[in-house]
Amino acid sequence: MSLSRLDYESFFDAIMSTIPSSILVIDAALTVVHASRNFLEKSHAARSETIGRRLEDIFPEAFRDTALAQEVHEVIRSGRTVLRRRMSYRAPGVLLRIYAYSICPLPLDRGRSAAILVMDDVTDLLRLADEVRQAQLHLASVVESAGDLIISTDARGRILTWNGAAEVACGFSAQEARDRSFVDLIALPEKSEAALWFAEIVRRDHRRAAEWPMIRRDGEAIPVSWTLSCMTDTSGHVTGIVVVGRNLVEQRALEAQIHQAEKLAALGMVIGGIAHEIRNPLGVSSAAAQLLKRRTGSPQMREECVEKVIGGIARASAVVENLLRFARPGRLGETVRVDVVETLRNAFAFASGEAAAATTVTWDVEEEAAPLYAEGAQNLIELVLINLIANAFQAMPGGGELSLAVRREGCEIVIEIGDTGSGIKETDLSRIFDPFFTTRAESRRSGLGLALSHSIVRQHGGSIGVRSRWGSGTHFTIRLPGAESGAKARRNAGLRHAASA
Amino acid sequence: MTAPRAVLVIDDDPEMGWVLASALAGAGWGATVVSSGAEALAWVLAAVLADAGWGATVVDGGGKPQAFLPKNAFPLAFLDARLPDMNGMELARELRRVRPGMRIVMISGYFFADDVEVADAIKESRIDGFLAKPFDLDAISAMLVTVPAWE
Numbered sequence: 001m002s003l004s005r006l007d008y009e010s011f012f013d014a015i016m017s018t019i020p021s022s023i024l025v026i027d028a029a030l031t032v033v034h035a036s037r038n039f040l041e042k043s044h045a046a047r048s049e050t051i052g053r054r055l056e057d058i059f060p061e062a063f064r065d066t067a068l069a070q071e072v073h074e075v076i077r078s079g080r081t082v083l084r085r086r087m088s089y090r091a092p093g094v095l096l097r098i099y100a101y102s103i104c105p106l107p108l109d110r111g112r113s114a115a116i117l118v119m120d121d122v123t124d125l126l127r128l129a130d131e132v133r134q135a136q137l138h139l140a141s142v143v144e145s146a147g148d149l150i151i152s153t154d155a156r157g158r159i160l161t162w163n164g165a166a167e168v169a170c171g172f173s174a175q176e177a178r179d180r181s182f183v184d185l186i187a188l189p190e191k192s193e194a195a196l197w198f199a200e201i202v203r204r205d206h207r208r209a210a211e212w213p214m215i216r217r218d219g220e221a222i223p224v225s226w227t228l229s230c231m232t233d234t235s236g237h238v239t240g241i242v243v244v245g246r247n248l249v250e251q252r253a254l255e256a257q258i259h260q261a262e263k264l265a266a267l268g269m270v271i272g273g274i275a276h277e278i279r280n281p282l283g284v285s286s287a288a289a290q291l292l293k294r295r296t297g298s299p300q301m302r303e304e305c306v307e308k309v310i311g312g313i314a315r316a317s318a319v320v321e322n323l324l325r326f327a328r329p330g331r332l333g334e335t336v337r338v339d340v341v342e343t344l345r346n347a348f349a350f351a352s353g354e355a356a357a358a359t360t361v362t363w364d365v366e367e368e369a370a371p372l373y374a375e376g377a378q379n380l381i382e383l384v385l386i387n388l389i390a391n392a393f394q395a396m397p398g399g400g401e402l403s404l405a406v407r408r409e410g411c412e413i414v415i416e417i418g419d420t421g422s423g424i425k426e427t428d429l430s431r432i433f434d435p436f437f438t439t440r441a442e443s444r445r446s447g448l449g450l451a452l453s454h455s456i457v458r459q460h461g462g463s464i465g466v467r468s469r470w471g472s473g474t475h476f477t478i479r480l481p482g483a484e485s486g487a488k489a490r491r492n493a494g495l496r497h498a499a500s501a
Numbered sequence: 502m503t504a505p506r507a508v509l510v511i512d513d514d515p516e517m518g519w520v521l522a523s524a525l526a527g528a529g530w531g532a533t534v535v536s537s538g539a540e541a542l543a544w545v546l547a548a549v550l551a552d553a554g555w556g557a558t559v560v561d562g563g564g565k566p567q568a569f570l571p572k573n574a575f576p577l578a579f580l581d582a583r584l585p586d587m588n589g590m591e592l593a594r595e596l597r598r599v600r601p602g603m604r605i606v607m608i609s610g611y612f613f614a615d616d617v618e619v620a621d622a623i624k625e626s627r628i629d630g631f632l633a634k635p636f637d638l639d640a641i642s643a644m645l646v647t648v649p650a651w652e
Contacts, residue, residue, distance in 0.1 A: 272611055276583060279610025280514055283634030287520035290638040296527060305523075308516055 022119040025106060028076050030055045030069055033114060042121070060089070068101075068117075075103045075115045086122075097123045149224065149245035152231070155238045157182045157198040169224070169247045171217030182243060187213040187221040201228055202238045214245070223248040266434050277319040285312030322452065337373040337483040338381055340413050341365050341406050347385035348404065354390045358399025364416075366407040373483035374413045376460045381480070384453040384464075388417045388476050391449065395421025395474060411482045412462075418475040424468040432466065507531035508645070509548075509578040511541040511592070512608070513585050517634075521579060521608075524638045528645055533568070533575070538587040541578070542595060548574045549600050575603060576648045579641075580628070582609030590618070593628050606644050610634040 016023055022039035024032055035050045043050070043058065050058050055069050066087050075082055081104040088098045101119040108114055143150050149166040153159050162177040170177070170185065186194040190212040201208055207229045213221035224245040231240040288308035291297065297305075348361070366372070374381065392402050400420040407414050424432060433454040457464045461481050468474040510521045510532050518534035525532045535541050547557035551570040559567045578596060582589035593605050605628045612619045614633050622628045630647075632640055 276609070276611040279634040280517060283608075283610060283636060284514070284516040284520050286635030287517075287524060287638060291520065291523055291527065294527065294638075297523070301523065304519075308520060311516065 019118075020120075022121075024055075024117045024119075025114055026055055026072050026076075026117060027108075027114045028073075028112065030072060032058060039119075072103055072115050072117060075105050076113045079105045079107075079113070081105065095123075097121055098126055149243075149247065151177075151182065151243040151245070153182050153241045153243060155202055155240055157241065160240065165247070166245070169216070169222065169245075169249075170214060185214050187215045197228065198241070201230060201241065211248070223252055266431065270434070274319070274323065278316045281312035281315035281319075283312075285309045285316075288312070325452070325455070335375050335377060338376050338378045339371045340374050340381070340415060340480070341372055343378060343382050344385055344404060344406060344415060347382050348389055350382075351386045351389040351393060354393035355402075356393065356397050356399045359393065359396060359402060360400075361402045361404065364403065364405035364407075372406055372408055372413050374460070374462075374480040375483045376480060380456045381460070384456050384478065385415070385417070387449045387453050388478075392417055392419035392421065392474070395419050395423075400473075408482065409479075412479045413482050415478040415480070416475065417478075418473060420473040423470045423473050424466070425470050429466065429468060433464075505529055505531040506576065507533055507574060509541065509544055509575040510534045511536075511538070511578060511584065511589075512581040513537065514581070517581070521641070524641050525645075527638075528642050530645060536585070538584045538592040538595075541580075541592060542599070544570075545575065545578070545596055545600050545603065548603075552600075577604045577606065577644065579644075580605055580607050582607060582611040590622060590627065593622070597627060604629045604644075604648060606630040606632065608632045608634060608636060 016034070016036040017038070019036070020038060021036070022042055023034075023036035024039060025034035027033050031052060031054055032050055035047065040047060040050060045058065055072065059068075066089075068087065071082055071085070074080075081102070083102045084100055085102070086098060086100050088096055090096045098121070099119050100122045101117060103115050103117050106114045106116050143161075143163050146163060147165055149169055150161075150163045151159060151166055152161045159177050159180050159182055162172070162174040166177070167173055172180075183191060183195045183198055190210075193210070194212055197208055197210065207227070209225070209227045211223065211225045214224045215221050224247055226246075227244045229242050229244075230238045231242055233239050285308065288305040292302060292305045292309070389402070389404075396402075396419055401418075403416070403418040405414075405416040433450050454464055457478055457480070463479045465477045465479075466474065467477075508525055508530055510518055510525075512518050512521065512534070513536040515534075515536070518536070522532040522534055533544060535544060543559050547559045547570050550557035551572050551574055554572070556569065558569050561567055580589050580593060580596075584592065589607055589609065593607065596603060596605055607619070607622070607628050607630070609631075610633070612631070612633065614631060619628075619631045623631065630644055632644070
């Protein structure tokens with residue numbers, strides 16, 4: 001198509017009807033020369049009612065107060081375009097409408113001038129933009145006022161946004177945090193794990209949770225529990241990662257408080273236990289001494305009183321001795337190779353007085369060419385075993401099954417002592433090695449047995465563990481260094497002891 | 502000569518049982534020493550039966566008769582706070598239920614004299630008195646003086 005053959009009128013009409021705006025051409029006398037189809041539709045007016053009439057006549061009354069006519073006049077006079085002005089229009093019974101308009105000069109022949117007025121109803125557009133802005137503001141304020149740290153990063157882990165909670169927890173402002181690598185905020189040694197996760201989450205899981213310490217601006221690391229989720233676009237491509245973190249500082253403080261309260265309660269129990277253990281024999285000694293002071297009774301009776309005085313003091317001081325042993329487990333003296341199976345048999349024989357009539361015993365001892373030797377003090381290991389076997393028997397007052405097993409595992413000797421008795425409540429399980437912890441109100445049971453056993457096994461460089469279910473029995477596992485590796489383990493235990501002293 | 506009136510001593514430490522019995526003997530009282538809550542309950546039940554005019558004999562686990570109780574046996578029991586089979590406060594409650602007229606005095610190393618638990622027990626009449634171990638023999642005698650003459 002060549003320009004010379006263009007039918008200007010048709011071209012003009014075509015453009016006028018294609019552009020979805022209301023367009024008027026107005027001459028210098030402010031008479032409408034041309035009106036687009038869009039304008040006629042919007043104003044519900046016929047072409048004949050519009051063309052040839054003055055501008056103010058074709059607009060509803062509400063427009064007449066606007067500067068529109070004045071502006072059109074000015075554009076025609078000056079030849080300068082007016083762009084993107086806005087006017088609002090309120091007609092009775094109609095909601096407020098807002099129009100954006102531009103007026104540009106249109107030179108005609110013979111030096112005459114006119115103007116083109118292009119108007120668009122932008123009411124809905126503006127409302128939409130406003131709603132979008134409101135929604136954005138709302139979302140932003142949700143993120144900003146959330147108690148959790150909400151951080152977004154790009155797919156490689158560079159921080160894009162960072163909310164107020166993150167700012168408070170970490171000490172960096174959103175600006176300072178931007179473009180930093182999130183992984184750099186994680187303290188060692190978890191940092192490498194975090195880096196790996198960021199690499200993997202994009203490829204695989206799209207969602208992961210972990211607890212990593214975060215380094216604050218002041219260099220201190222605080223515990224935070226993190227959830228990482230990928231943001232994906234419509235084709236499933238990862239565009240970024242949302243990291244939500246819960247600051248665990250307060251929770252940890254609360255836990256510490258609870259732990260402290262538990263420790264105090266345990267200490268109260270310990271003190272009550274000590275009081276009972278010591279004041280009982282002191283009571284005996286004191287009463288016997290008072291009887292002696294009365295100088296009554298037979299010579300045998302007075303002899304017996306003297307025995308009670310001495311015996312009571314010895315018992316009280318043995319309690320104190322045991323407490324000291326517990327509190328300060330010293331280094332083992334001379335150690336020997338201890339035949340564990342033989343020691344277990346001795347302990348069993350010693351404790352079997354506690355067994356109820358209907359008790360069966362199963363032995364599971366690994367048959368080896370050589371005996372199973374542990375390195376340690378024979379009498380102390382035997383004491384631990386007697387204690388555990390006696391406990392097992394006492395847990396089965398109506399009879400049951402005691403299972404004893406010894407085997408080698410690597411360079412350790414493993415001893416297992418199980419019963420089918422009452423078991424230990426889950427809430428008590430963590431406290432059974434505490435000194436003076438006992439669920440029985442018996443006075444003879446000091447509540448020191450398991451605490452001492454634990455202490456002795458640790459002294460040997462070994463460990464003691466327990467599994468139990470309330471109602472169906474308890475199972476203790478003792479691991480002692482085998483005789484070959486015993487010396488080394490004990491040296492290590494000695495070093496640990498020296499370090500903690 | 503009639504047998505001295507007897508006190509029930511409930512303590513699982515035999516040494517303590519011996520010194521208490523000796524002290525009581527010095528004050529002209531007999532003592533039956535038992536070492537568990539179950540045994541104590543058996544003796545007190547027998548005493549209840551005897552009070553009601555029934556002949557009651559406590560036998561041990563092997564069926565051997567321990568003693569034939571007269572009427573108004575054990576006007577007083579000395580009770581330890583920790584026993585092999587139950588705690589002393591629980592036992593006190595049981596004894597009180599079975600035989601409300603018997604005076605119960607707790608002797609223990611576990612509590613102190615103005616311990617809240619002890620003070621509450623006395624206020625609520627679960628026990629009638631408390632002695633902390635070690636105790637004065639004079640305090641034991643003082644407890645005996647409070648025993649009503651039941652005859």
